[in-house]
Amino acid sequence: MFNALDRAEHSRKRRVVGQLITERSMRSFEPSMTLQIDVFLHQLLASSKKSEVVNMTVRCQRLATDVVGLLAFGYELNTQTEDTNSIIPAAMKSNAYRIGLYIAWPSISFFDPVFRWLGRKRIPKFYQTLRKMIGRRMSMPKDAAHDLYAVASGDVTASGDRGLQDTDLWSEASFFVVAGGMTVSTLMSAIFFYLSHHPDVYARLATEIRTTFNSGRDIASGPRLSSCRYLRAVIDETMRAAPPTTATPWREDDVYSATPPRSEGPLVVDGHVIPPGTSVGVNLYSLLHNEALFPGPFEFHPERWLTIDEEEDGAYGKEVQATMRRAFAPFALGDRGCAGKAMAYLEASLTIAKTLWYFDFEAAPGKAGKVGGGTPGRTDGRERVDEYQLYDIFTADHDGPNVVLKPRAQFTNELGMKSDA
C-alpha cells in the first residue's frame, strides 16, 4: 500500500489492510499484545534483580518486533527471550536504511545491487525466516490468529473489497514490521529517555498511573486508561520532540494514477503551482520544532497538551493550543497518513503504564546514563544533552536510554514472580 502510486489501488489496499489496525480490531488483538508486554516486564524484573543497566532501545525493539510479528504473521518471533529470530529486527533496520537513503537521494538506488551484495549473508537468512513464518501461518486455519492473513487474505472481505492475493499479502505483512515495529519501539525508547531525564514529569505520570488503577492487571484499554490525560500528553510530547518517522513524507501531483479519482487541477502549495513530477514535503522534525507553531520547541513540556481546565497554570492560551494541535502531525496527514495510530497509542500506553506500575526507574549512573542524549560542544544540532538523538533511516535509529530499575516489591507478585528487593 505504501508504494502504490495509483490512488484507487492505494485506497482499496488501505481499506483491506486497514481493517486489521482499527481501534475495534485492536481490542481483539490486545490480549496477545499484553502477553508480550508481560514478557517485557519479566525481563525487566530479571535485570533489576541483577542490578543490570538496561538499554531500553534494545528491549523496546524486541518487544515491538514480537508484537508486530504476531499482528502481521500470527507468528511468535520470541526475540525478547531467544536469539533464533534476531535476524528480523536487524534485517528490517538495514532495509529501512536502504529505503531512507533512496527516498532522500533517489539516484543512488542505481547502486542497489552493491548494497544487496554487501548484505548477501544476512538477506538469505532473512528470507528463510520469512518463508518459515509464511509457511507456518498458511498451514493453520485462517481464523487461528487475529492477524493480516485472517483479515485480509483472498476472497471478499467484510467491507466487500477483494482481499489481497498471497504475494501482496506477505509484502504488506513485511511492511508492517517496519511501519509498526520500528516506529513504536522508537516512541517507547524516547518516552523512557524523557522520563528518566525529567524527574518532575516522571513523578506526575507515576502518580497518575498509580492512583488510577488498583493493580497492574487492571491496566488495559478502556475508560480508565483514556482518563490518563497526562500519559497521553507525555506520549504526544515525545512524538513532537522525537518524531519516530525521520524521513520526509514526500508528496507529488497524482498524475501517476491510472484510474480516477484524480485531483482536479494542479497541485498548489501555499500559492505555488507544483509541476507534475516535483516532490514536495516538510520534514516532520522541522515542522514539530517550528517555534512559530510550538513555543519553546526544544523544551520537553507535556503540559502543553493539557487543556486549560486540566492545567492550572494555563501556560498556553486557547489560540496557541489550537495552532499546536493543527500542526501536530507525527503520523502525517490525509489519506496517506499513518493507518496504525490506534495500535501505536495502545502499545505505548500499556507498556509505559505497566512499567511505571511495577517499577521505579532512573537514568543509569555515570557515562552510561548519558547515552541517547546530545553531546555538549557539538555544533551540528546534536549538542542538546536532554534531547533524544534520532538518526534518519526512514524510520529512526537510536541508542539508549540506559536505565536502572527497582521493582515496587509489593506489586511484583502480580507478575507471577517474586522480587528479592
Ligand code: HEM
Ligand atoms: C509511533 C508510531 C508511528 C508513527 C509515528 C507512524 C508514522 C507514520 C507516518 C508519518 C506515515 C506516513 C509516511 C508517508 O506518508 O511517507 C505512516 C504510514 C503508515 N503507517 Fe505508521 N506510524 C506509527 C505506527 C504504525 C503502526 C503501529 C502501524 C501498523 C502496524 C503503522 C502502519 C502504517 C501504514 C500501513 C502506513 C502507510 C499508510 C498508507 O500509505 O496509506 N504505523 N506512519
